[in-house]
Amino acid sequence: MRRHTAVKTLVSCLANNDVAIFSGKDICKDAYKYDRPGNLYLNEELSPAPLALGVANGTNKRVFVFCEDSIFLRDISSLAQIAVSKCTNLFYVVLVTGIYSSTGTPTIFNEISAPKGVMFNMGFLVHNYTNLFKLPGIAKELKAIWSKARGPMTVFVDVTAHKVKGLVEVKQDLSAFREFVTDRTLGTSVYQPEYNLENMTLFGD
Amino acid sequence: MVKAKDFLYHLCEDLDYRFFSGIPCATTAPLFKHMSADILHYIPAVHDQAAATMVAGTWLSGFKSCAILNVEAINGINWYLIKEVPILFIVAIGEKYNFKNRFITATLSDSFSKVCTSLDTRINTKGAPGLLLVKEGVFV
Numbered sequence: 001m002r003r004h005t006a007v008k009t010l011v012s013c014l015a016n017n018d019v020a021i022f023s024g025k026d027i028c029k030d031a032y033k034y035d036r037p038g039n040l041y042l043n044e045e046l047s048p049a050p051l052a053l054g055v056a057n058g059t060n061k062r063v064f065v066f067c068e069d070s071i072f073l074r075d076i077s078s079l080a081q082i083a084v085s086k087c088t089n090l091f092y093v094v095l096v097t098g099i100y101s102s103t104g105t106p107t108i109f110n111e112i113s114a115p116k117g118v119m120f121n122m123g124f125l126v127h128n129y130t131n132l133f134k135l136p137g138i139a140k141e142l143k144a145i146w147s148k149a150r151g152p153m154t155v156f157v158d159v160t161a162h163k164v165k166g167l168v169e170v171k172q173d174l175s176a177f178r179e180f181v182t183d184r185t186l187g188t189s190v191y192q193p194e195y196n197l198e199n200m201t202l203f204g205d
Numbered sequence: 206m207v208k209a210k211d212f213l214y215h216l217c218e219d220l221d222y223r224f225f226s227g228i229p230c231a232t233t234a235p236l237f238k239h240m241s242a243d244i245l246h247y248i249p250a251v252h253d254q255a256a257a258t259m260v261a262g263t264w265l266s267g268f269k270s271c272a273i274l275n276v277e278a279i280n281g282i283n284w285y286l287i288k289e290v291p292i293l294f295i296v297a298i299g300e301k302y303n304f305k306n307r308f309i310t311a312t313l314s315d316s317f318s319k320v321c322t323s324l325d326t327r328i329n330t331k332g333a334p335g336l337l338l339v340k341e342g343v344f345v
Contacts, residue, residue, distance in 0.1 A: 007255070015240075028245065042285075043285060045283050045285050046258065046283055046285050046286055046287075047254065047255070047258060049255075050250070050254070050255040050256075050258040050259040050262065050264040051258045051261060051265075051286075052262065053248070053259055053262060054224075054258065054259040054260060054261060054262020054263040054264075054265070054266065054270075055262040055263070055265050055266045056262075056266075057248060057262070057263055057266070058224065058262075058263045058265075058266025058267055058268045059266045059267075070275075077251045077252065077255070078251055078255050079268075081249070081250070081251050081255065082249065085248070106268065132268065174265070174286070174289055174290075177265060178264075178265050178266075178267070181265055181266050181267065182266065182267035195335075
């Protein structure tokens with residue numbers, strides 16, 4: 001699947017009150033075509049993971065990060081911090097192209113024996129949607145999965161890095177983003193289980 | 206000499222800084238020792254850049270926040286996006302440092318409440334990060 005199509009599908013699965021942070025020049029351009037309130041676009045130089053952790057700590061909204069594997073590799077120390085934080089509203093989506101999109105040279109991602117295992121052992125819930133994205137009607141399916149998922153979660157999707165022509169440069173409005181995050185009236189889409197097992201007591205306790 | 210406990214109380218209760226992150230060093234160690242969950246929320250950071258980016262994130266979610274770093278870390282930080290965010294940096298300085306008027310700065314002295322209030326006002330007026338410079342041995 002092409003990265004642009006994957007981004008389009010993933011953005012369509014977000015709820016109205018979700019926060020989305022896009023990192024990387026090409027992903028930002030792809031996502032900006034489907035711009036929505038609550039989107040933040042970062043260039044490649046700034047790590048999205050600590051920023052997302054900061055935002056997730058101060059809000060009850062779901063916070064999604066969308067980035068390529070090149071940024072994931074650079075972010076891995078901060079991802080350990082996210083795993084330890086146990087933020088249930090934080091979701092980290094990695095679009096795996098296997099290359100640096102600016103130069104086309106390969107990343108080491110595909111040489112790592114089990115990147116998903118690394119994330120799982122850190123303490124993340126790990127989903128792989130590569131095969132799911134081959135099915136028709138994926139957006140509906142994905143919405144249903146995400147409506148009952150809790151973080152910290154990492155999602156991996158294998159994509160191809162095709163550049164789409166005619167995409168415009170991203171214009172960032174930081175104050176509008178802050179207004180969206182701090183708007184308590186929007187509510188949250190974080191899944192609340194019917195029975196909270198953490199607070200349940202065993203018979204005889 | 207500034208009592209770390211009083212300084213933190215002023216920062217949290219009077220100036221409303223609630224989120225803290227950072228990397229400890231000998232100069233700022235008393236601050237970390239006197240942090241209390243009753244008045245602030247501390248998020249440990251894996252490295253300096255993560256601390257700076259994280260406090261920028263907490264500001265974006267509506268809270269005033271502060272990063273505690275060493276002077277060497279300031280030169281290594283990528284200021285993209287962070288330069289547009291009014292956050293406080295408490296910076297431990299050594300003998301040599303030169304920011305060449307790049308930031309809003311103030312040096313911590315015994316009259317800390319006056320210095321902090323004035324720096325906080327400048328940070329919020331300009332909408333940019335401010336550096337509170339702390340010399341070795343100031344905190345007890």
